[in-house]
Amino acid sequence: MKETPNSRSATPHRIVVLGAGYAGLAAAAFAAGRTKRRDDVQITLVNAGVRFTERLRLHMTATGQQLADLDLRELLADTGVELVCGWVTAVDADARTVRVDDRRTLSYDTLIYGLGSVADTTTVAGVEEHAYTLDSARDAQSFAAHLDRLETGTVVIGGSGLTGVEAATEIAEQYPGLAVVLVGRGVPGAHLSTGAQAYLHTVLDRLGVGIISGVEIVKVLPDAVALAGGDTVAADVVLWTSGVRVSPIAAAAGLTVDDHGRIVTDHALRSVSHPDVYAVGDAASIVQGYGPMHGTCQGGMPTGVHAAVSILRELKGKEPKPFRFGYIHIPLSLGRSDAVVQFTKPDDTPRRMYLTGRRAVWYKETVTSSPWPTFMRMTKYPWTTAFWPHGGRYTRRSDKEMASDATYSGR
Numbered sequence: 001m002k003e004t005p006n007s008r009s010a011t012p013h014r015i016v017v018l019g020a021g022y023a024g025l026a027a028a029a030f031a032a033g034r035t036k037r038r039d040d041v042q043i044t045l046v047n048a049g050v051r052f053t054e055r056l057r058l059h060m061t062a063t064g065q066q067l068a069d070l071d072l073r074e075l076l077a078d079t080g081v082e083l084v085c086g087w088v089t090a091v092d093a094d095a096r097t098v099r100v101d102d103r104r105t106l107s108y109d110t111l112i113y114g115l116g117s118v119a120d121t122t123t124v125a126g127v128e129e130h131a132y133t134l135d136s137a138r139d140a141q142s143f144a145a146h147l148d149r150l151e152t153g154t155v156v157i158g159g160s161g162l163t164g165v166e167a168a169t170e171i172a173e174q175y176p177g178l179a180v181v182l183v184g185r186g187v188p189g190a191h192l193s194t195g196a197q198a199y200l201h202t203v204l205d206r207l208g209v210g211i212i213s214g215v216e217i218v219k220v221l222p223d224a225v226a227l228a229g230g231d232t233v234a235a236d237v238v239l240w241t242s243g244v245r246v247s248p249i250a251a252a253a254g255l256t257v258d259d260h261g262r263i264v265t266d267h268a269l270r271s272v273s274h275p276d277v278y279a280v281g282d283a284a285s286i287v288q289g290y291g292p293m294h295g296t297c298q299g300g301m302p303t304g305v306h307a308a309v310s311i312l313r314e315l316k317g318k319e320p321k322p323f324r325f326g327y328i329h330i331p332l333s334l335g336r337s338d339a340v341v342q343f344t345k346p347d348d349t350p351r352r353m354y355l356t357g358r359r360a361v362w363y364k365e366t367v368t369s370s371p372w373p374t375f376m377r378m379t380k381y382p383w384t385t386a387f388w389p390h391g392g393r394y395t396r397r398s399d400k401e402m403a404s405d406a407t408y409s410g411r
């Protein structure tokens, strides 16, 4: 039973947020702003480092570009949020505790789980040993250092999804002496509209990016990638962007997870097995009227804000509202001087409208640079509200559907 804020209990309600990524930080910042002058809520944010990682720009870090230094301590100064810098090693969902660095235990009343995702390096042999990833600033910097050592040679990008395309174009632009090859199952930009896809391919062609699609990489070797069927593609360095996986911590904690290890949530983003755990961002399995959401910053930040709003509602004795989110765009950088922005329906299928060239570069930069000032505003101004597209009929679910996932299994 949660205490209401009005009861002014001696022990504050402890909210622990795991992960200061786009989703976790949105949750912590929003909750901090709204509870600024209250002493009945205590917020702790646990993150691997003291800096905010702009994942949306890691392909820039991977090509040696300097990003802004976004310090969580500055963001959270005077907010009352305790920042714990450390590695979460376990959650005990029954005892409501979190282990950090295997030596510190934090207790919570409500947990917001936002540990994100990383590239899946486990399903193809040799990826762990011979490929780089864009999982963290440090990983991207190691890759950049490798590129700097190459004067000529071939960079193979494993995976031709959006991250692969953004990385390939950035590398081709920054390192014109290197050959860049995108290798993957799908055609790059396959889910964009015909016009946007054609534009993307014109740019890939202009930048000299090679494309090998319709293939399966079965092994990464020290100097090549091996394809199903026996062919190999020579590589001086491999960047792996194919597939994502989440931390095993949620499953190990006994939280109900889906086939990918993401926490299964109810309509309000609470774990279906442990309703005192909210799951946000890439680590959450969230179903909308159009089907499961896929991991993006676009959808991740609203999940964080919704979790914060819902917890504050619960503390007032109110039921949280259902979470609804509809996509609006796919902004894709193609190096520093070109981009394509595909506008979408709420279910992420392409509309006819898209932007290219300078207007798209401006749009993409505006979107990419907006999270940090948004977090700042949330922490500073308690009256800040957050808007996101709710998706209309695309995201609507029947009471029956929502009731079925609100059945907390066994609790």
Ligand SMILES: Cc1cc2nc3c(=O)[nH]c(=O)nc-3n(C[C@H](O)[C@H](O)[C@H](O)COP(=O)(O)OP(=O)(O)OC[C@H]3O[C@@H](n4cnc5c(N)ncnc54)[C@H](O)[C@@H]3O)c2cc1C
Pocket: 018, 019, 020, 021, 022, 023, 024, 025, 046, 047, 048, 049, 053, 055, 056, 057, 058, 059, 086, 087, 088, 089, 114, 115, 116, 117, 134, 135, 163, 166, 247, 280, 281, 282, 283, 295, 296, 297, 298, 299, 300, 331, 332
């Ligand atoms: C190169 C690249 C480009 C992208 N471009 C776009 C784009 O243009 N648009 C878009 O919408 N999405 C894009 N994405 C996807 C987007 O970055 C993710 O969907 C988003 O970051 C998910 O947010 P999150 O908060 O769930 O996780 P994250 O942002 O990954 O944050 C997770 C946080 O948890 C921390 N953490 C993880 N495990 C632990 C642990 N055990 N202990 C302590 N801390 C931990 C991490 O250090 C991190 O700070 C891109 C991704 C990449 C890699």
